[in-house]
Amino acid sequence: MTAQDLKETPSQTAGPYLHIGLSPSAAGFAPYAREFGQQIAGPDTPGRRIRIAGRIIDADDTPVRDAIIEIWQADAAGIYPHPDDPRHAQAAPGFTGFGRVACDFETGEWAFETIKPGSVEGPDGSPRAPNLNLWIVARGINLGLSTRLYFGDEEAANATDPLLCAIAEPARRATLIAASTESGEVPAYRFDIRLQGEGETVFLDI
Amino acid sequence: MTAPFRPRDHAWHPPARAPSYRSSLARAPSHPLVAVPQGLSELTGPVFGADAIGPLDGDLLRNFAGADAPVGERILLHGRVLDEDARPVPHVLVEIWQANAGGRYRHKTDGYLAPLDPNFGGCGRCLTDAEGQFRFRTVRPGPYPFQNHEPAWRPAHVHFSVFGSGLAQRLITQMYFEGDPLIAKCPIVATIPDARAVERLIARLDMENAVDFEMLAYRFDIVLRGRTQTHFENRREGA
Numbered sequence: 001m002t003a004q005d006l007k008e009t010p011s012q013t014a015g016p017y018l019h020i021g022l023s024p025s026a027a028g029f030a031p032y033a034r035e036f037g038q039q040i041a042g043p044d045t046p047g048r049r050i051r052i053a054g055r056i057i058d059a060d061d062t063p064v065r066d067a068i069i070e071i072w073q074a075d076a077a078g079i080y081p082h083p084d085d086p087r088h089a090q091a092a093p094g095f096t097g098f099g100r101v102a103c104d105f106e107t108g109e110w111a112f113e114t115i116k117p118g119s120v121e122g123p124d125g126s127p128r129a130p131n132l133n134l135w136i137v138a139r140g141i142n143l144g145l146s147t148r149l150y151f152g153d154e155e156a157a158n159a160t161d162p163l164l165c166a167i168a169e170p171a172r173r174a175t176l177i178a179a180s181t182e183s184g185e186v187p188a189y190r191f192d193i194r195l196q197g198e199g200e201t202v203f204l205d206i
Numbered sequence: 207m208t209a210p211f212r213p214r215d216h217a218w219h220p221p222a223r224a225p226s227y228r229s230s231l232a233r234a235p236s237h238p239l240v241a242v243p244q245g246l247s248e249l250t251g252p253v254f255g256a257d258a259i260g261p262l263d264g265d266l267l268r269n270f271a272g273a274d275a276p277v278g279e280r281i282l283l284h285g286r287v288l289d290e291d292a293r294p295v296p297h298v299l300v301e302i303w304q305a306n307a308g309g310r311y312r313h314k315t316d317g318y319l320a321p322l323d324p325n326f327g328g329c330g331r332c333l334t335d336a337e338g339q340f341r342f343r344t345v346r347p348g349p350y351p352f353q354n355h356e357p358a359w360r361p362a363h364v365h366f367s368v369f370g371s372g373l374a375q376r377l378i379t380q381m382y383f384e385g386d387p388l389i390a391k392c393p394i395v396a397t398i399p400d401a402r403a404v405e406r407l408i409a410r411l412d413m414e415n416a417v418d419f420e421m422l423a424y425r426f427d428i429v430l431r432g433r434t435q436t437h438f439e440n441r442r443e444g445a
Contacts, residue, residue, distance in 0.1 A: 004402045005429075006291070007218055007404055008218065009379055010406060011378065011379050012407070013229075013230075013380075013394060014378045014392060015380075021301045024329050028312070031329060032260060059230040059232040074246075074331040082253055084250050084372065093367045098252035120247060128245070139233075140232070140234075142397050188240070202240055204240050205216075205239035205241045206240065
């Protein structure tokens with residue numbers, strides 16, 4: 001093999017019909033007994049139940065209605081259910097850490113229910129503010145967009161989080177922080193993602 | 207702890223804003239990406255168990271079929287998932303989706319006049335084996351038109367979604383077929399700046415694995431980011 005043969009396979013857009021492969025029930029049919037990403041935390045998973053919702057907005061101020069968002073998060077104790085997390089054997093029961101949600105075809109609204117993640121140690125051993133990793137794919141997006149969602153009611157932890165601190169402009173930093181919203185019994189957060197222009201969300205090279 | 211993944215070469219991937227592909231113009235961030243030192247959240251990623259995959263999930267000839275088989279050119283689509291050091295990536299989820307033989311998708315928003323095939327759904331999934339190998343049975347998808355600057359047709363293609371061993375390896379791409387003259391005319395293919403990178407998305411006809419009087423075979427290998435040589439230890443944030 002040549003060096004080019006061993007470079008990473010180049011990305012291509014997921015296109016407008018990505019639901020067929022990633023979430024066929026959203027496309028209108030159900031060939032699989034179970035779709036992945038439908039449940040991040042099971043009924044017996046300990047932790048504080050939360051609901052997160054938002055929209056993805058494009059440069060024309062129009063909601064993106066054909067995107068899929070994937071979520072990867074730690075459990076309430078800050079443990080990832082993956083063998084490379086040294087504490088993975090203690091990960092919460094019924095917790096996959098993985099969610100996949102499609103935007104509504106009419107409104108663009110997306111939402112998922114999960115538990116609030118605990119703090120995870122960063123590469124330097126210091127704790128990071130609780131956060132979720134998001135990955136966005138859609139028609140017009142050539143390489144999946146990575147970002148993080150932090151919680152508006154974690155002001156003290158957010159104030160010392162290395163990533164948030166590395167973003168100098170307060171207005172840009174604020175694009176990664178989901179606002180607490182008053183709604184019902186389950187604590188809810190609002191996280192609107194702006195792809196381009198005024199209030200553009202910070203996207204990450206992970 | 208495992209070593210971090212190598213940085214992604216953004217000059218090799220398509221840029222976010224690619225003028226040939228009209229849909230990218232309003233959906234491309236204008237700020238540069240902010241680099242994040244990899245920690246546990248990037249080095250780990252979703253794990254999928256074999257118990258959740260049904261026996262027909264990777265067989266698109268049968269996973270939506272009624273009494274009859276789908277119409278079209280029957281193919282075996284197979285390959286390996288490797289990293290940049292040619293190490294197999296075992297036990298990871300590979301998902302595919304595609305149009306039917308006439309270029310029509312089974313999707314509520316596809317209004318193309320070519321008909322649906324009542325025996326074809328168009329999605330499949332499997333886990334790679336211990337050597338990183340995957341295999342699907344399907345029909346070769348047809349090309350189809352889409353809205354762009356000028357009359358634009360997609361070459362025949364299969365969408366691929368791959369999970370690596372960590373979140374930083376997550377990748378979605380498209381696979382094309384050797385010899386298709388539409389590849390050179392496609393505005394989405396043209397988002398990729400380097401012709402050698404385009405070559406990497408073209409599956410090769412693989413007569414050795416064709417099944418006589420049953421199906422042709424195409425081979426498509428996928429490479430995910432490799433690991434750095436130094437082990438991961440107490441790197442400072444931002445370093």
